[in-house]
Amino acid sequence: MNKIFLFLIGIFLFAEAKSQTTYAEAIKQGDDAFNNGQYKVAINKYFAAEAFDPSKKDVVKEKLNLTFDRIDALRQEAISSKKDAVDALTEAQTQKNKADTALVEAQNQKKITEVALEDAKKQKLLADSALKEAQIQKNKADSNFNNLQELKKTVIGANYQGGIVFYWNDKTGKHGLIAAENDIGEFNWQQAKDTCLHLNINGYTDWRLPTDDELSSLYANRNVVGNFELAIYWSSTEFNALKAACQTFDYGIASNYNLKSLKYRIRPVRAF
Numbered sequence: 001m002n003k004i005f006l007f008l009i010g011i012f013l014f015a016e017a018k019s020q021t022t023y024a025e026a027i028k029q030g031d032d033a034f035n036n037g038q039y040k041v042a043i044n045k046y047f048a049a050e051a052f053d054p055s056k057k058d059v060v061k062e063k064l065n066l067t068f069d070r071i072d073a074l075r076q077e078a079i080s081s082k083k084d085a086v087d088a089l090t091e092a093q094t095q096k097n098k099a100d101t102a103l104v105e106a107q108n109q110k111k112i113t114e115v116a117l118e119d120a121k122k123q124k125l126l127a128d129s130a131l132k133e134a135q136i137q138k139n140k141a142d143s144n145f146n147n148l149q150e151l152k153k154t155v156i157g158a159n160y161q162g163g164i165v166f167y168w169n170d171k172t173g174k175h176g177l178i179a180a181e182n183d184i185g186e187f188n189w190q191q192a193k194d195t196c197l198h199l200n201i202n203g204y205t206d207w208r209l210p211t212d213d214e215l216s217s218l219y220a221n222r223n224v225v226g227n228f229e230l231a232i233y234w235s236s237t238e239f240n241a242l243k244a245a246c247q248t249f250d251y252g253i254a255s256n257y258n259l260k261s262l263k264y265r266i267r268p269v270r271a272f
Contacts, residue, residue, distance in 0.1 A: 022052045022053075023049050023052040023053040023056065026045050026046070026048045026049035026052055027045070027046070027049045027059075027060075027063070029041075029045045030042045030043075030044075030045030030046045030048075030049060030063060031063075033045060034063075034066075034067055034070070038171065039067050039070060039071050040155070040168060040171055040173050041171065042063075042067050043064060043067055043155055043156055044156055044168060046060050046063050046064050046067070047060070047064075047156055047157070047220075047221055047224055048220055048221075050223060051219075051220040051221060051222070051223060054223060057223075068155075096124070096128060099123045099124040099126075100124060153173075154168070154173040154174070154176065154272070155173070156168070156221060156224060157221075157224040157225075160178060160272065161178055161202075161204060161270075161272050162178065162180075162201055162202035162203060162204035162270065163178035163179050163180050163181055163201070163202070163204075163269075163270065164178060164179050164181060164224070164225045164226075165177070165178055165272075166178070166179050166217060166218055166221040166224060166225050166269075167214065167217045167218075167221070169271075174272075175271070175272065176271070176272060177210075177214060177217070177269050177270070177271055177272075178269060178270050178271075178272055179210075179218055179225045179267055179268070179269050180199075180201050180207065180267060180268045180269070181225075181226075181227060182227050183227065183228070183229065183265050183266065183267050184196070184199070184265075184266050184267070184268060185265070185266070186263045186264060186265050186266075187234075187263055187264075187266060188260060188261050188262060188263050189234055189244045189260035189261075189262075189264075190260060192209055192234045192264070192266045193208075193209055193236065195266065196208050196209050196266065196268045199268055201268070204270060206270050206271075207268035207269065207270050208236065208268065208269065208270065209234060209235060209236035209266060209268070209269075210235055210236065210267070210269045211235055211236055211237050212235040212237040212245040212247070214235070214269060215233060215235040215245075215246075215247050216247065218233075218267060218269070219247055219249060222249060225267075228249050228267070229249065229265055230249060230250035231248070231249060231250070231264070231265045232246050232247070232248050232249070232256075232258075232264040232265065233246060233247055233248075233249055233264060233265050233266060233267060234246050234264045234265070234266050235247065239257040242259060242260060243257040243258060243259055243260060244257065244258070244260050245257055246258050246264055
């Protein structure tokens with residue numbers, strides 16, 4: 001009896017240590033990404049850490065707030081840079097207008113000397129160069145500002161294009177996956193696929209069942225997306241003609257291959 005008790009205790013401690021290691025690794029990866037300026041990756045890792053250990057959500061929330069603050073600071077810096085560029089452009093345009101006026105006046109004056117004319121031409125060239133450089137700086141500032149604005153729109157957990165962002169396909173924040181805000185219901189596998197294909201949610205009609213990998217990501221971010229039941233959910237991944245992959249959302253066992261005739265819940269997703 002004592003041996004069995006010690007064996008069970010050992011399994012519990014091993015599982016607890018593994019959970020802590022997984023949480024710690026996610027936090028470390030998030031911190032490394034933050035320090036390298038990869039804020040999207042950092043946010044993704046922090047949310048993953050919370051999924052591994054929801055009891056540490058306050059720690060994760062603090063790190064997420066710090067990351068959002070850093071993003072906002074960069075946005076403010078981009079706004080300031082844009083203003084400086086606009087001011088420089090305005091000043092350059094003023095100087096160009098003055099130079100153009102001086103050139104016209106010089107050409108209209110019959111007694112103007114050749115030296116004065118050449119000087120006016122040089123001033124115009126300098127003004128044109130300054131205007132061109134100012135325009136380049138403004139374009140860069142506009143690009144940085146727009147990128148940061150897009151980043152804030154597509155952060156994981158944000159409401160975007162008909163649902164909630166739960167996954168990024170790249171580091172730009174322009175491509176990823178969106179989950180519907182609520183389950184659709186319970187269906188067998190074929191009904192689930194057909195139902196998703198005919199959905200119109202918030203004006204979008206390209207909804208579908210998630211693959212088994214996408215369903216795992218959805219489970220990892222279930223606390224961010226919200227409104228899940230402690231139930232089994234279908235994926236679109238087939239095992240054979242009779243079975244397809246699914247995942248339980250009460251304790252997270254993935255890649256079970258159950259009979260397609262069974263009725264499970266569905267949460268549609270779409271790409272952006």
